[in-house]
Amino acid sequence: MLEELNVRNYALIDTLSASFERGLTILTGETGAGKSIIVGALSFLLGAKADTTVIRTGSEEASVSAVVSISEGNRDVLTWLTSRDIEAEDRRIIVRRSIKTNGRSSIYIQDVPVTRNDLEEFMALLFDLHGQHSHESLLRKESHRKFLDRFAGLEEEAAAFNRIFTDLADKRKALDGLLSNERDRDARLELLRYAVEEIDKAAVKSGESRDLEIESRRLASFEKLAGHMNAAGDAFFDGETSGLDLIRRARSSLEAAAAIDSDLGALQQRMADLYYEAEDLAEEFRGYRDGLRDEPGRLEEVEERLALLYRLRKKYGSAEAVPEEDGILAYKAEAEAEIEALSNAGENRGKLSAEIALLEKEIAQRAAALGEKRRAASLKLGERITGILTGLGMPNARFAVGVNPKVRAADPEGEAARGQGRPSSQQSLPGRQASLVIGPWGAEDVEFLISANTGEPVKDLSRIASGGELSRVMLAIKTVLAGTDSSSASFGSSASKRSADSQETLVFDEIDTGIGGEVALAVGEYLSKIGKIKQIFCVTHLASIAVRADNNLKVEKKTSGGRTATSISMLSADALRKEIARMLAGDAAGTAALAHADELLAKYRK
Template sequence: MLQELSIKNFAIIDHLQLSLESGLTVLTGETGAGKSIIIDALHLLVGGRGSVEYIRHGEKKAEMEGLFILDDHTHPCYQKATEFGIDIEDGMVVLRRDILSSGKSTCRINGKLVTISILREIGGTLIDIHSQHEHQALMNESLHLSFLDQYGSSEIAAALCNYQEIYKQYERVEKQLHQLYDNEQEMAHRLDLLQFQRNEIQTAELQIEEDELLSQEKQKLLNFGKLYEAMQTSYEAIQGEQRGLDWIGHVMSQLETAAEIDIQHQALKETVTNSYYMLEDAARTIRNELEQLEFDPNRLNQIEERLNEINQLKRKYGASIQDILTYCAKIDEEIEKITNKENYIEELQQTLNSIEQDLFLEAKHLSSLRKKWAKRLTNAIHHELKQLYMDKTVFEVYFQSPMMDNNHRVRYRKNGVDIIEFYISTNPGEPLKPLAKVASGGELSRIMLALKTIFSQHQGITSIIFDEVDTGVSGRVAQAIAEKIYQVSLHSQVLCISHLPQVAAMADTHLYIAKSTAKKRTSTSVNILDKHEQVKEIARMISGVEMTDLTIQHANELLELAYTIKND
């Protein structure tokens, strides 16, 4: 749910801080007080299109921030957040958006800077805003299949998962076939390029770690003088008269005498003796290496040329010799495929046909499940519409024929072969038409509410916003709409701007929006109404400006009716 909302320097709002509750929150107030401005701010907070026109006159930026609390760890927001590298701790998601006077926007999610598109994707899992004039997800036929799948819950989800596993294999093999069917001239050019690359790599006769060994040898040749001097000095320090070995030999002789006198010095004598012979071996090794040391300027040139050749190959084919050789192996495979194209195509086609048989069975099973759940959805929507006094309305989940390719074969897609759209007829005798083309107004509001009542239990949306969706209705229909909005709030937090007293009476929290003028500036304020204030506000909504004892009585009756409905 949306727990905290902060709006600053937005239109006529100076600074607004709201603490919101779960259930149904109704916002009422005079026309122009700023009710829809709050919804506009929420729309921008979740990635809507911004404009500098929203910034309060005389200010440099508008600021919006919202704290959402997620109680369910399977909420779709978690998956989206993981996808974009955003951490969610303790189920808290903080969205923030600043609109600058320069026209730019700064967006953050849990303190991390994000793009507008990411904010929109994350925000779309948290808030669904429905207004009378805005094209919503339920009106978008491309999303109807996903709504049906959500309604079908785990049964459809399991079948869809099985289908998509096989579809991935099908898509991979089909892509390979398409590549082989590409233009013959392009394939010939590709073959020439690959053969040139393979020849270049094979001619180089690369060896694993060759570059490292050559670099070490190059370093040795570049520092030959220092190396020779160090080895020569080391040898002279150890070997020769009055040098290291001479003195250690003298020590060894003296310790032998000491050990004969006192056996406790025997270990010390052995240590020095071992050191003497080890140094003697070291001196011999140094001498042999000195004899072999030889500076060859031609060898240095050869190493430079070889390293340059290897580096050129690295720039073309990989960061290391191992990468180059791995790339060469891939080239061999591709050359094999191209030169034996016909055989390979035949093998791939057989594989694709085998996969397609399995895919067809999974698609058929998935489609049958969707049709079963479509009937249940149809019955559920008819039930909801009947309660909204649209019992003559006919709803249908229309399944189009699967799309076919140029060879008259079924065109498989990521989510199956089904193409569906919601159709509806609001008047007896009228043909069914796509839901997206149904006339707007009171009928559209009721249809939307029927769908929202059902889908709110399956969509996982944290908060649903209704912005004057009850316009154009009255009487018993208004009461029915109020009850439906309340039903939606049982599964998702609902914020509703309304001019209907019936809707206001159903509120768990009633907010009154007002505007005032101070120091020649207009500001919007929000007040939580207590029971007495709520009665007065509902009475005002009934009568307009002048309240009478009768309208007060009517307001109390509406509240009592709402209480009965909620506790029924």
Template sequence: MLLELRIQNIAIIDDLHLRFPTGFIVLTGETGAGKSILVDAVGLLIGERASVEQIRTGATEGVIEGIFATTNNDALHAILTRLDLLGDDSGELVIRRTLPSSGRHRVRINGNAVPLSTLQDIGKFLVDIHGQHETQSLFRSITQLDLLDSFGGLLDDRAAFYEIYYAVKRLQRDLSIFEEQTTESRKEADRLQYEREEIESAAIEPDEDIGLEHERQVISQVHTLAELSNELYSTLYEDDRSILSRVGHAEWLLQRLYNVDSRLSDTAELLAGATAHLKELVGRVRDYQTQLDANPDRLEHVEARLDFLNQIKKRYGGSISSVMRHLEQITKELDGLTVSDDKKEELQSALATLRMQQVTQGKHLSKQRKKVAADLDQRVNKEMSDLHMKHATFNAVVEQERNETLNANGQDRVQFVFSGSVGESPRALRDAISGGELSRVTLCIKTVLAREDRIPILIFDEIDAGIGGAIAERVGKKMKTLGQRHQVFCITHLPQIAALGDSHFSVKKVVRQKRAITQVVQLAKQERVSEIARMLGGTKITQTVKRIAKEMLEIG
């Protein structure tokens, strides 16, 4: 409920501070006194667009502040908690809006600066203004759906559908992720398989590149090697004074010495060993000479193989050993990359089952909504008939979304439609009627849905337009009944409605220091008699009129 309202420098309001009780509150006053300014101010507190024209002439800024009770408003409490705007434990919500004559407007909620969009989100849970304003939650399709489901006791069925709907969404996501992972796994497996085949087909030997580098060096200098090895062979064996022949002569001399002095036995053995090693050396040099190959085709083959190995090494680590380690690694990875078709079939089967449940629950919910809508139609039309709107009809139309599109709330779109007279096609509430008639239709709907309507504050601005007498009294009684569950404000010119208020505020325009200002006071019992009498009798108020006014208040 709205506990306090403070308005500074808005239109003809200078500085106004009001405290409001619970129940059905009426505001009366002559035309132009500023009653609608109060409604506009509350509208600004719930996010309506502001204009610099609303600022009082000569003021640098206008300020509106409202203090609301948040107890017993779970939806409001939830959004404030989510936005971290809950404030202290007082159970109060303080909204302050500042309108400077130049510069950006400012909004604070419980002392926290917030954007206008946040105020609008919160305002939806606070106040419904019915009349010339466009803030009625009743115009929103989702609100109409919520009210219908609450009225029909379908919230559990809707919650069951909600769970299935999001279970389907989760499975769709899981399947999509699985398919993406499967695609990626197959791509990865193809890549690894290509690499393995490339390395295996290369038939690389350990340190092969080192051997080939050496072979290339030898082949490229084979003529030099041949010359050197020939000279070495000649020096060792072929020349007349070759090393081997000279060692042979030395061996002959040592043998003669040994024949005379046997102490040279070990020396003779050493020389014999040296001769044997020298002969082996000569043999190896001869073998080396025969192995030297100056074939250019072999050099071309070696260089091509080295180029290929260098490419492989560049791709897979820089060395033959790193290439072989990479082969071992990708072989292990390929063994671990198994794509399970069984898993995909399992997900698809579970998804198909849930979708069948979703369709079944959606159809059940839709069928129940249509039954509830018929009951709601009957009750609202009865309320309208009670207000002598005998040729008007109300319908809660339940239609399937296009192409049977499912959303979290089911497959239905709910729209409240109205026809004002016989033969007139029903149209959406926002488009069908305006002003007082719309307020009265809204009142009938709110009366039927009083238990389900979660918005605590209702403001009726034009509800008495075009009515009077007994109808006005019935309208007032319905608002008084609504006041048992909501805080209901009504701006009225009709004494029949004003007399039924649980509390009564008078709005007057007075002149101070040559400037008009709005003055609002809560009336005591006797003051209410005078105000009702004024509304009954105009400028001339007789004792009879006062007596009637008193009786009306006593009856109300």
């Protein structure tokens, strides 16, 4: 349950802090006051994608935090926390998320940093948010399958099916690649073997071009190099007054002085160290100078070798490889692996074909089992939603979930091509007249259907439902999936029940779109009922829904110091009376509006 929400510098919000209770909490306010901004801030905390545009103008950072309590029996949430070594205190956790103007963001659950995906996964166990445009998902048939699978507790099974389907498609693609390669295998093998032989013959070594380039520069400027080294040697140790002789004399004199004044001991030791270091340096210097040789013909050999390596790099190398020869050697290793694969193509093809056959059998069995479970669940879901719609002002409505096999006309050439390994996003099971198509998520299309009037057949939801009907259908679906309808415990796996029950808070942003009158009264009554089971937040413009609230909050936009800010406050009894009057007639002080507000509050406020 959401106990506290704190927002700083988010959109029009400067600083906002609010505490919440159980039951149905209604947020009201003038259009544009910022009700949806508050829902947006909560959505940000639930893990929604966001960028720096959410930061209030003139601020460096936007942040949203919340205190969330967890019921003792909420195993899904407690298991998630335990798996990440996060400990709740008194069954409460603090969740924080912030974003800075430089794009950097931070997310913490308690004091543990987490990713946005982790945040989204965790908060989805506690909250279900229905935004202003969420009903649009009802118009997308791909969402219908997800709703049905969630209701039936089939999400994990469907995900496993999808993984196997993807594996099968990948193996078919790999087999197709082998078959294509076999057609050009001989030519490819000849090319690869020539490349390996050429690289082997060159005896390429990692980093050798770098050493050769150094040697090339030394040989090309041998006379200058030898002259510089001889001049340096004369100055350092071969000349009559060489540097090494001067250091030796200084060391001898300082030793004599230190014998007289012991305070010179440290200085004398440093001079001795300098002398020994100079002797070592002179020894290495002599070794290098005496080893210099002018080798006629060697420069030509080095340059020929560099030219060969350059040609090989151009043919087989990689611009990213450092040293450059590593790219050549990597190409050789890849070529050898491909040679082995092509040489064993027959064996690999047979192995892949056998794996594909097993996967095809498994995918067919899984598709059949998944389809059977979906068809059974579709009847229950249709009954549940129809029952809820009856209480939401649609007494003649009939909601159904169509689960229809994916089929297409027989295509012998297409089936033969797929048998040859052509990759496809769908798999087919052949039949006489048509084939059953297995897609990434099963062998059936799921579609929501509705009839709003007695005697009319059910039809595509998107073609016949009005905005108000869509809002009520979505409200029904959300409450069924959240486990708040009266029969929620009678269907679905235990895992799906736990997942539904874990969502302790439901958020509805303007669920009243397109409704009014008696329908609004029915929606208000229904929200009040589920508010006895869950914590409900609802943004509304309808007084007939607002009067049902256990807690009423008003969102206002205020201007101070030339800046506009959104605020939120709990309404007192008198303030609530005026707010209901405003919602009824646009006049918070009118006698008639206040009288009507008093009537509604007396009738529906318990």
